[in-house]
Amino acid sequence: MTQNPAVDEIEITPQLVDWLLWNLPAFKEQLGNMESLSSTSVVVLTHRRIGHGSAVERFAIERATITMVLDAVERAVRYLHPECKRVYRMKYIAGYRNSQIARRLFISRRTLQRRLDTIREAVAQELRKVPPRILHDMLAHF
Numbered sequence: 001m002t003q004n005p006a007v008d009e010i011e012i013t014p015q016l017v018d019w020l021l022w023n024l025p026a027f028k029e030q031l032g033n034m035e036s037l038s039s040t041s042v043v044v045l046t047h048r049r050i051g052h053g054s055a056v057e058r059f060a061i062e063r064a065t066i067t068m069v070l071d072a073v074e075r076a077v078r079y080l081h082p083e084c085k086r087v088y089r090m091k092y093i094a095g096y097r098n099s100q101i102a103r104r105l106f107i108s109r110r111t112l113q114r115r116l117d118t119i120r121e122a123v124a125q126e127l128r129k130v131p132p133r134i135l136h137d138m139l140a141h142f
Contacts, residue, residue, distance in 0.1 A: 017120045021092040072126040087115045
């Protein structure tokens with residue numbers, strides 16, 4: 001079986017991290033909807049891609065994929081410095097613009113940019129621990 005280089009080498013860019021952080025609530029909602037649809041836990045160990053296998057396998061793989069990526073993002077956020085957590089909540093949860101965040105926190109835009117870079121790098125580090133195929137399958141699904 002040949003490896004797909006596009007799957008093995010996913011570049012985790014600041015834009016990808018931003019996209020994941022902005023869409024985190026939607027992913028959580030989808031996962032919650034999936035949980036309400038399943039009455040039991042199903043563990044499937046397979047190397048198949050989403051779209052192959054039985055409906056139960058596809059469902060379990062999709063749920064595990066979303067869970068693994070969400071866990072990585074949440075782990076990164078959990079260990080952020082409190083000042084970065086505040087910026088994270090204001091930017092990605094409350095939806096404030098950078099100028100609003102800087103003004104409300106009494107920090108310069110440069111300081112804000114450094115904190116945003118710290119957040120993005122922390123998330124990127126955790127995402128690099130996720131197997132590339134998992135990340136690829138989640139991104140292909142959305």
